[in-house]
Amino acid sequence: MILLLAVATMVGCFGYLAAEFFEQRVAGCLLKTFASAAFVALAAFAGAADTTFGQVLFAGFILSFVGDVLLLWHATFLAGLGSFLLGHVAFAAGAGTFLGKPGALAAAAPALTVGALLMAVVGTLAWRWLSPHLQGFMRRAVLAYLLTIATMVVLTIGAAAAGAPLLLPVGAILFAISDLAVARERFVAQTIRNKVWGLPFYYGAQVLIALSIEAASRG
Helix, strand or coil, X not given: CHHHHHHXXXXXXXXXXXXXXXXXXXXXXXXXXXXXXXXXXXXXXXXXXXXXXXXXHHHXXXXXXXXXXXXXXXXXXXXXXXXXXXXXXXXXXXXXXXXXXXXXXXXXXXXXXXXXXXXXXXXXXXXXXXXXHXXXXXXXXXXXXXXXXXHHHHHHHHHHHCCCCCHHHHHHHHHHHHHHHHHHHHHHCCCHHHHHHHHHHHHHHHHHHHHHHHHXXXX
16 A cells, blocks of 8 residues: 555656646646645555654644645745645654654764755755845745755754664655745746656655655664
8 A cells, every 4th residue: 555655646746747737727736636645645554653753744744735735826825835834844853753862863963964064055055046036024934944944854864863764864855855946936937847847856755754654663
């Protein structure tokens, strides 16, 4: 079932891309919702209810699902942004369940330092790219979002050094990359090309993070 749901997620993703390309709005909404529901189900079947790590990540998947639905309409973009921000917080908190174990922070310190330096550079470059396209409240909102994404990636890298599955930081990094496509679509240039590369990264990220729940349970 886990493999089937992972495949279903990606099939829904590419189906949504096809619907967008052919401007089939209703089909696109249904396929995107299906793809997002599939990764929520994947997390559940991967054993999310069995551990604190899984439970916290599951909250992130629910928030991501809500964000996906809200981003289907331009008028609810800010609400979708907020939902995704909270989703990133949940994934960061999931990583924190590994870092909170005795001795974990000391073991993860080098990885956390490297991750923080990396994300400081990437975050600064992303801000310099986006900030000329932002005004007023949106500047503060996007800056907060970038800081949250960076924190999530850094903590997942540290968690991997503390024993979390490598799937977790890989998924988090793909998630962060996919957010750049959303930002480009919303603030820089609206084109189907943003979704062509952004959506596979996003749904692939969700699949990998969901699979990290099962991998963690296998120890």
